[in-house]
Amino acid sequence: MMARDLSPQATAKFKAQIEAHYAALLDEIESELRRSRRDSHVELAGRVRDMAEDSVADLVADLEIGDLVRHSDELFAIKEALDRIASGAYGTCVDCGEPIGLDRLNAQPTAKRCYVCKIKHESVVVAE
Template sequence: MSTPISDTYRHQLQAMRTEVLAQLRAQRGGKIGRAEAAANARETESDDWAQADAERDLAFALEERESAELIAIDAALQRVADGSYGLCVDCGTSIATARLHANPVALRCVACQDKIEQASRSAPTPGY
């Protein structure tokens, strides 16, 4: 991938990273630490334990998703830095520009991603 094009994606990825970090900070209560945010949340919770548990579970799920997104962004930035950005990790072909615009952290071309998704759909569900 040429330098001007990879610079475009690097800027896009850095903007995404900044946004995800801001979301994580907001979920944790701004500039305070995770422990302080949890203590504050516990102090302000109502007597409705079911609602409080549901809200806490949602907050954990959102944080987990955003943490995974941050890891994917950092990995994509590393691929930009080492020159492998835009190449499918499975087959080595170029990932379509439209795919990278839609999903800048994409690891695979559409064909390889389809294979992965089909395999996961046909795999038996554990415990069933």
């Protein structure tokens, strides 16, 4: 396993980018929820308590679940990246243990796989 050559400065820069992305994502989710939810907050809370089948179906439709799933994937990737920064594993491929190229991290600071493993991983996912 090769040692990571990422400097503390470079790691701090990626961390700042990830945190900025996180803040922007939370803003986006909040405004989407506000937009898709025509009811007041109080009404929504009432509907969540009333777990009758129809209310739940309405609520899910209102929240535009597709977007939320996409956002939750992103949030999860952000959380993982911040965890890896905290543990010192950031910038190292989770599959092969080699350093992830700086160009790849620049393009996607939350990347957890090197380019080769990313392609492999995606082809496995598609094949399943």
